[in-house]
Amino acid sequence: MDYTPREIIASLRAEMVDRVLKSNTMWLCTSCYLCTVRCPAGIKITDFMYELKRLAIEYGLGEHQGAAILAKTFVELVNKYGRIPEMKLMATYGMKTSKTKPGKLLSQAMLGLKLFRRGRLPLGVETIKGVEDLHKIDRWLVSKKMEPNLVERSKGGEK
Amino acid sequence: MDYTYFPGCSVKGLNKSYEISALSASKVLGVNLLELNDWNCCGATAYMSIYELRAHILAARNLALAEKYNRDIATICPACYVVLDKTNRYICENKELRENVNAALGEINLKYYGSLKVRHLLDIIVNDVGEEAVKSKVTAPLKGLKVAPYYGCQTVRPFGAFDDKENPQTMEQLLRWIGAEPVKFPLKAKCCGGMQRVTNEEAALKLIERLLKAASRSGADCIATACPLCQMNLEASQDRVNSIFGTHYSMPTLYFTQLLGLAFGRPIESEVALGQELVAVDKIIEPYKVSVIKRER
Ligand code: SF4
Numbered sequence: 001m002d003y004t005p006r007e008i009i010a011s012l013r014a015e016m017v018d019r020v021l022k023s024n025t026m027w028l029c030t031s032c033y034l035c036t037v038r039c040p041a042g043i044k045i046t047d048f049m050y051e052l053k054r055l056a057i058e059y060g061l062g063e064h065q066g067a068a069i070l071a072k073t074f075v076e077l078v079n080k081y082g083r084i085p086e087m088k089l090m091a092t093y094g095m096k097t098s099k100t101k102p103g104k105l106l107s108q109a110m111l112g113l114k115l116f117r118r119g120r121l122p123l124g125v126e127t128i129k130g131v132e133d134l135h136k137i138d139r140w141l142v143s144k145k146m147e148p149n150l151v152e153r154s155k156g157g158e159k
Numbered sequence: 160m161d162y163t164y165f166p167g168c169s170v171k172g173l174n175k176s177y178e179i180s181a182l183s184a185s186k187v188l189g190v191n192l193l194e195l196n197d198w199n200c201c202g203a204t205a206y207m208s209i210y211e212l213r214a215h216i217l218a219a220r221n222l223a224l225a226e227k228y229n230r231d232i233a234t235i236c237p238a239c240y241v242v243l244d245k246t247n248r249y250i251c252e253n254k255e256l257r258e259n260v261n262a263a264l265g266e267i268n269l270k271y272y273g274s275l276k277v278r279h280l281l282d283i284i285v286n287d288v289g290e291e292a293v294k295s296k297v298t299a300p301l302k303g304l305k306v307a308p309y310y311g312c313q314t315v316r317p318f319g320a321f322d323d324k325e326n327p328q329t330m331e332q333l334l335r336w337i338g339a340e341p342v343k344f345p346l347k348a349k350c351c352g353g354m355q356r357v358t359n360e361e362a363a364l365k366l367i368e369r370l371l372k373a374a375s376r377s378g379a380d381c382i383a384t385a386c387p388l389c390q391m392n393l394e395a396s397q398d399r400v401n402s403i404f405g406t407h408y409s410m411p412t413l414y415f416t417q418l419l420g421l422a423f424g425r426p427i428e429s430e431v432a433l434g435q436e437l438v439a440v441d442k443i444i445e446p447y448k449v450s451v452i453k454r455e456r
Contacts, residue, residue, distance in 0.1 A: 028362060030353035031204045031241075033316035037324045046317065053208040066358030067208070074205035078217070082199040086172040093357065108357075111395055115173060118435045122172045129197045130220065133267040137216060140266045146259065147212050 001028050005035055005045055008052070021059060026052040027067040058148065069096050079138070082128030087112065087121060160287060162233035162278070163225045164192035165243065167387075168200050169236050174387035176432035177414045181235045181280055183430035184419035187296050188288045190280075192233055195225050201242040204354065212259060218246035219260045223271040231276045233283055235416070237313035237386045244277040244318060279314060281385050281415065282321035285329045293336045298424035299447045300338025306418065307344040307379035308334060309370070311389040315348055324348070330383065330415055337422035342377040346370055351392040360399075367392055368400045371408045380443045381411040383418055390414060394437050411440040421447050 002023035003011065011020050026049040035045040053071070056062035063069075073092050077084055094108045115121050141147050170178040185192050198221050200206075207214040221243060225232055234240040250257045251273045261270050284293065308330040315327045322329045325348055331341040351370060352363030370393060374382050384390045394412040401408055413433075420431035427448060428434050 028355065028359060030312070030350050030355055032312035032350035032353070033241075034312070034325075034350070036317045037319070044317075050207050050211070054211060057209055067354070070354060070358050071205040071208040074203070075209050078200045078202065078206060084168040084172070084200050084203075086169065090357065107360075107399075114395070114437060118437060120173055120175070120435045122175070126171075128199055130199055130267075133220070134199065134217070137263045137266050138213070140263060141213065141216075146263075147210055 001025050005049075009043075020052065021056045021061045024065060025049075026056065027062065027065040029053075064100070066097060066101070069093060079134065080127075080131070081125055082131040082134060083126060085122070085125040088125060160189060160283075161191045161193060161230050162283065163228050163230045164194045165198055165201075165221060165225070165232050165234050165239055166194060167234065167236040167239035169238075169387040174390060176435055177235060177387050177390070177416065179430065179432035180414055180416040180420045183425050183432075184284075184416045184423065185280070187419075187423045187425070188284060188292060190233075190283060190288060193228075193230075195221065195232075198224065201239040203238050203242060207242075212256075212263075214242075215246045215249065215256060216260050216263045218243050219250060219264060219271050220267075220269065222247060222250075222275055222277075223264055223269040226271060226275055229274070231278050231283075233278055233280055235280045235385075236388075237279065237311060238388065240277060240279045241313040241317070244320070247273070247275065247277050248318070279321070279385070281314065281329055281333070284419075285333055286321060290332075290336055293333065297337050297422045299422055301334075301418060301422050301447055302338050303446070304339045304418075304443065305342050305378055305380045306334050306339050307374040307377055307382045308341045308347055308415075309344065309374075309382050309384045309389060309393070310348045311384065311386045312348065312350050312353075314385050330385065333415065334383065334418070337419060339418060339422075342379045344373060344377050344379070346373045351386075351389045353388055353392070356392050356396060363392065364396060364400055364403060367396050368404050368406070371397065371400060371406070371410055374410055375408060379410070381413055381440070383413055383415045385415055397438055409438055411436065411438050411443055413440065 003025050008020055008025055029049040031046050033046050039045055070093050073089060077089055090108050142149050166178055182192060202214045202217045206217060250260055264270055310327050315322050316324050327348055334341045350366055352366040356363040382393060390412055397408045400406060417431050425431050433440060
């Protein structure tokens with residue numbers, strides 16, 4: 001971790017926003033909420049970490065972070081199917097990071113094989129009926145400029 | 160007792176054994192889990208990392224769909240539990256967020272009034288069903304089975320709605336009711352590394368190794384979890400941990416609902432959903448399985 005949460009807060013107070021947004025700190029946050037329940041000042045640190053992730057993405061500073069790539073892939077798949085096909089998530093992530101982390105794809109494939117042998121791999125991908133509704137909301141949000149569109153949308157319904 | 164059941168993607172995918180065993184144990188206990196029609200992904204931790212408002216809307220669509228039934232929402236995946244509960248609370252506390260979410264939902268003729276409660280099955284079984292009813296269903300008490308109760312993070316944090324945020328007790332209670340022996344497991348509400356196992360394996364394996372070490376040292380025969388991600392991380396990473404740390408862990412990791420099914424004498428494969436483990440459980444379930452077979456004759 002580049003900086004601890006304390007250092008992050010101190011850096012922001014010192015207006016070192018760049019340094020914070022370029023760091024890997026928030027991308028290592030698992031949302032365990034331990035800091036949130038312990039913070040004596042009642043700061044919702046976990047929510048704050050989410051905010052930093054979103055800012056880093058918005059300013060194009062998180063592109064190389066594994067957790068950012070995974071989160072984007074996740075969003076793409078939810079937008080497409082309305083649910084997450086886990087194997088597809090892992091496979092797509094493995095492909096996207098195969099250049100920077102060549103071992104990853106292989107180790108994911110090995111795990112997939114083990115799970116397959118135990119009969120744990122799910123079959124096809126389900127698309128929910130409401131996926132068009134999700135797209136409708138999305139178009140509305142964009143038209144109202146209520147939230148930027150940071151992840152390319154893909155058409156729903158494909159298997 | 161009727162609940163609107165929100166399964167979540169994970170238990171429909173790689174972790175079906177959680178859902179199968181949860182549905183079976185619930186049925187035995189008279190907990191009626193009615194699956195929400197056409198639910199969408201809660202968004203987990205990932206969606207919120209990219210979009211804030213959209214993430215709340217995604218969760219709120221489920222809440223709005225569920226509201227017409229006017230029953231508590233029952234979850235089994237702690238990530239779904241926290242995401243839905245958080246949006247539920249934030250919508251109620253924050254007028255601006257509520258208005259924005261409802262304006263968006265209005266586009267698809269939905270509205271969320273904020274009347275629901277989001278619960279976890281562990282809470283429901285311990286607090287709504289209760290000791291007497293659980294005990295009355297036990298046909299094969301798990302006597303002598305030492306279990307490390309592992310809650311993970313999000314079962315109790317951030318809200319601690321039904322248990323202590325750092326030193327929870329409900330799973331131990333439940334384990335005692337079914338005759339098992341919960342061991343002292345101080346890391347019970349510490350993080351398993353979550354999705355970092357995929358994105359930053361080194362960091363995650365350190366956390367996982369710590370948990371496996373603590374569980375082994377506590378003398379546990381197995382770990383009980385309430386979370387599909389914890390189950391996957393703890394069970395599927397043991398090979399990796401062993402090869403990197405030079406350890407020899409072989410710690411069965413089951414869902415608490417599977418232990419319930421075992422104690423209730425349910426069919427091992429079709430309802431307790433055992434048989435797909437990566438770390439064999441035969442040795443630890445053998446004594447209880449025998450009594451099941453005897454009883455069935
Ligand atoms: S929630 Fe807080 S304690 Fe947990 S990983 Fe994130 S920053 Fe660290």
